[in-house]
Amino acid sequence: MTRVKKIKLILDDEIEFPIIGISSALSDYRLAWELNTHLDLSFQKGEDCFNLPNKSKDLMAYEYYIHENEDDFSKFFLVKNKQKASTLFTQNEKLDFFLILRENYAYTTEDLILELRKVNGIVAVFSFTSNNFLCRKCIYFYYW
Numbered sequence: 380m381t382r383v384k385k386i387k388l389i390l391d392d393e394i395e396f397p398i399i400g401i402s403s404a405l406s407d408y409r410l411a412w413e414l415n416t417h418l419d420l421s422f423q424k425g426e427d428c429f430n431l432p433n434k435s436k437d438l439m440a441y442e443y444y445i446h447e448n449e450d451d452f453s454k455f456f457l458v459k460n461k462q463k464a465s466t467l468f469t470q471n472e473k474l475d476f477f478l479i480l481r482e483n484y485a486y487t488t489e490d491l492i493l494e495l496r497k498v499n500g501i502v503a504v505f506s507f508t509s510n511n512f513l514c515r516k517c518i519y520f521y522y523w
Contacts, residue, residue, distance in 0.1 A: 396481055397488045399495065400474040400505040407459045410476060410500065411444040414457070417498045418491075420446045422457055431467070439465045454482040474505065 403410055411422035428440035444457040456479040458467060466472045478495075480488070488506060495504045 394509075396479070396509050397483065398480065398507040398509060398511070399478040399488070399492060400471055400507060401476040401478060401495065401501055402473070402503040402505075403475050403501045405500040407442070407444065407457070407476070411457055413498050413500055414446075414495075418494055420455070421448065422446045422455075425456075434469070439463060441467055448485070451485040452482055453480075453485045455480055471507075 401410070405413065408424070411424075414420050415422050422444040423446075425443045425445050428442050430438045430440050439462070441458060441462055443459075446453065446455040446457075448454075456477075458477050458479065460467050460472065460474055460477060468474070468477065471477075480486075480491075486494075492504050492506055495501055
């Protein structure tokens with residue numbers, strides 16, 4: 380008699396995606412403009428804010444910029460880390476912005492980082508994945 384083999388299927392609904400940390404003294408709208416100009420992107424200010432709890436459990440509204448391109452199926456978000464006296468990602472509070480590559484079929488992360496380092500006003504660029512963040516559930520907010 381042969382043994383029955385059990386196969387366990389684990390479904391993980393969290394998809395890992397790249398996040399690029401940016402250090403820059405530019406304002407959010409100026410950085411969005413620089414990215415649009417130098418990388419041929421189309422960042423626009425998001426219509427709504429997204430709300431997340433801060434350290435004291437108060438809901439904070441965070442503004443963001445969004446780039447959507449239906450031709451190459453890309454969807455990027457540019458979020459300022461410090462807004463209204465609150466820090467979105469406290470474990471990386473020294474970084475000023477995060478470029479979240481939610482859907483990226485146009486660039487390799489390495490090529491995008493090299494291009495970002497050439498943009499005026501960007502001091503430093505760091506590569507992360509969504510799994511590097513303590514509050515990675517926050518990154519999936521509303522799927523944006």
